Each structure stands twice: as structure tokens, then as C-alpha cells.
Amino acid sequence: MKKEHVEQIQKAIKAIEERQIDNIFFVACGGSMASLSTGEYFISKDTAVPAFVYTSNEFIHRSPKALGENSLVILRSHSGETPETVEAASFAREKGALTIAISMEVESPLCQNAEHILHYNYKDGSDVIDGELGIFYTFLFRILKLITGNEKYKRAEKQLENLGSLIEKNQEKFKEAADQFGRKHKREKLIYTMASGVYYHQAYSFTSCLLMEMLWINSNAIHAGEFFHGPFEVTDYDVPFLLVVGEGPSTSLDLRALDFAEKFSDKVEVVDIRELEYDGIDPDLKDYFGSALSGPVLRLYADGLAEHTGHPLSVRRYMWKMEY
CATH class of the missing domain: 3.40.50.10490 (Glucose-6-phosphate isomerase like protein; domain 1)
Structure with a gap:
């Protein structure tokens, strides 16, 4: 540094x-x-x-x-x-x-x-x-x-040295899946995102800043723990979901929501944080690094949509163009 x-x-x-x-x-x-x-x-x-x-x-x-x-x-x-x-x-x-x-x-x-x-x-x-x-x-x-x-936070800080290489490895690992996601969903006007725990914040960012702001795709970030308290009623065979299965204490919430979504929707895409590469990261620190790695991985899914819709992520209707 x-x-x-x-x-x-x-x-x-x-x-x-x-x-x-x-x-x-x-x-x-x-x-x-x-x-x-x-x-x-x-x-x-x-x-x-x-x-x-x-x-x-x-x-x-x-x-x-x-x-x-x-x-x-x-x-x-x-x-x-x-x-x-x-x-x-x-x-x-x-x-x-x-x-x-x-x-x-x-x-x-x-x-x-x-x-x-x-x-x-x-x-x-x-x-x-x-x-x-x-x-x-x-x-x-x-x-x-x-x-x-x-002391684990001192270890965590030291292991941040691995973050750059881990981002590259995991983006390479998910690159094809993200491109296929863009290809399959290029005509969608609405895509829901779902996650829980620390990954909910990544789902929110993906929804608000990438899908809605940059790609003009209607969306909502649904907390997996809240899915069964109203939102699951919109689930149908043609309703797309991007679901982040986290690495941490709330994984069971994600898996419960995933099980239901896959029963009734044919358009469920899963980003499983447990499948990330964690080379050089101690097992008790995965929760911290999973949250750091999930953002760069999810960005690929927006890139895939941008590529196949022909809608660059830099395009805006209102932002930076007018007073609001």
C-alpha cells in the first residue's frame, strides 16, 4: 500500500x-x-x-x-x-x-x-x-x-494482499456464466435480485446502480429472509431471478428461497459465493472476503447484459445531464 x-x-x-x-x-x-x-x-x-x-x-x-x-x-x-x-x-x-x-x-x-x-x-x-x-x-x-x-483482523488485513489475484481468478471463473446470463436475458424488462446477510448490499447495488441506473431494467432487491413474506407471490415460470447464495451465517435463508424459486420459475440464475476461489484466505475469514469478491463477480453479469443488449453501462437519461 x-x-x-x-x-x-x-x-x-x-x-x-x-x-x-x-x-x-x-x-x-x-x-x-x-x-x-x-x-x-x-x-x-x-x-x-x-x-x-x-x-x-x-x-x-x-x-x-x-x-x-x-x-x-x-x-x-x-x-x-x-x-x-x-x-x-x-x-x-x-x-x-x-x-x-x-x-x-x-x-x-x-x-x-x-x-x-x-x-x-x-x-x-x-x-x-x-x-x-x-x-x-x-x-x-x-x-x-x-x-x-x-487477532483475526490482523490476519485478515495481511491476507488482503491476495485480493487482486482472487478477483482476477473469480472473474475468469464466472466470465462464461455471466456472458450466458446476458445472452439469455437480453430481452427481459424486469429482473429480480435476491440475497441475504452481507451479500444483500451487493444485490441492492446490482439492482439500483447496474440494472436500473445503467441498463434501464426494472428490478427490486429482495432480501432472501423476506421473500416468503410477500415477494414470493410474484414468482412464475417466466419471472427471472438472479440469486446470490452467500458464504456465511445466513446461507440457509438463500437456499430456502432458491429451492422455492427453482420450483416455479424457469429463469433462475445462481451466483454461489461458496464456489469462489479463496486461495490464501483462512477458512474463518471467508465471510469477509466473499463480500469483497462478490461485487466484481456480479459486475460481470451487468457486462453480459450490456454486451448482448447493446446498451453501454455509461449511458444515462437524467444523471449528470440536468438539475434534479
Whole structure:
């Protein structure tokens, strides 16, 4: 990892150490919120520190009562220019919270509004460890180690060195299946995604940012644990589902939903996280790395749709083109 990134993470962790942190808020919009939700999942699962995820605008308007000088607020915006998130950083500082911004743009308004910056490289030839996944997971593992004292997070940080090669291996492994998915579903106007646990956030990101935003395909992210509490009534032979079977404590929820969906739909595609390559990863750390690997794998399924529909992922109707 580059020296500048090491120093940024060390300064942020030192700031956390020097304050009493009673709760942690993860604040962002869209895909950035989905990525930060991974942090909330593991903080809530592995520690007793209350953690919350907010979309930036609601964070401001709801003004959580627990937000104050003993709060840590972690914000993210890829460009650092998302207006709601920039405002959320200012709002959190006004409440006395410790604010840490994650972005690719150091000089962005978000980074200027936050006390500490975690900058990641983007499309500059850097390897994964200096990219958004490497920076975020290093920071997350440091926080978990700080709170719990558990040595496994030190091992996890060390094993992040394998992340780049694992992404390449797993994308190669799923490349053909993803292309076939695009070929089979190129005429679909609606595709549901389903997952649970930490993978639900990946399903949400895939639904909102890839299917709906980039491909203009109607969709909804269904939590596998909620499938039987309403959504399963839409299941029929011609209704497509992309179902992520996770690696972790909620796998049984995914398998139950999968069993039902495959009985009544002829269009069920499965991305089984348990089939990923985990070379160099300790068995007790698979849950953490599965969540990091699932995003790059799912991206291939959007690429497959883009290829076979002739609809580039870069095309927008409204975003960046008008005031809204």
C-alpha cells in the first residue's frame, strides 16, 4: 500500500482511539451506501458498538438523537461531489461527531468538509490494495481490531494482499456464466435480485446502480429472509431471478428461497459465493472476503447484459445531464 494511504488510515485510526466512540454511522448514497453497508454489517455482527446505515439526505432530515460528540461518521462518495453527502459531513461536524470521508478525489467538497480523508486510487494502474476495496477493508479491519482486540483482523488485513489475484481468478471463473446470463436475458424488462446477510448490499447495488441506473431494467432487491413474506407471490415460470447464495451465517435463508424459486420459475440464475476461489484466505475469514469478491463477480453479469443488449453501462437519461 502506498505511503500516503498508510498514513491516512493511521491518522484516522488514531483519531478514533483518542475519542470515546459510542456509535458509528455509515452515510452515503447509492452504490457508495451499499459498499459502506458492509462495514455496518460486520461492526454489528462482531461487536457491541451500535452501527447504522443512512442514505445521506435522510441522515440530515431525521437527525438521529444518538448522533453527537461520541459518534463516528464514515461517509463515502466516489467523486466526493454528491451534494447530499457533502452536506451530511457538515451536518455531522456541527453535531460534534468525528467525520472520516472516503473518496477518490482528495480536493473534493466531501473531503474538504470532513476531518479525515481516506483516498483511494481509481483507474491509474494501481493494484487493488490501493483501490477502493483495499482501502476500505484495511480501514474496516483496523476498526474491528481496535474494538475487539481479536487477532483475526490482523490476519485478515495481511491476507488482503491476495485480493487482486482472487478477483482476477473469480472473474475468469464466472466470465462464461455471466456472458450466458446476458445472452439469455437480453430481452427481459424486469429482473429480480435476491440475497441475504452481507451479500444483500451487493444485490441492492446490482439492482439500483447496474440494472436500473445503467441498463434501464426494472428490478427490486429482495432480501432472501423476506421473500416468503410477500415477494414470493410474484414468482412464475417466466419471472427471472438472479440469486446470490452467500458464504456465511445466513446461507440457509438463500437456499430456502432458491429451492422455492427453482420450483416455479424457469429463469433462475445462481451466483454461489461458496464456489469462489479463496486461495490464501483462512477458512474463518471467508465471510469477509466473499463480500469483497462478490461485487466484481456480479459486475460481470451487468457486462453480459450490456454486451448482448447493446446498451453501454455509461449511458444515462437524467444523471449528470440536468438539475434534479
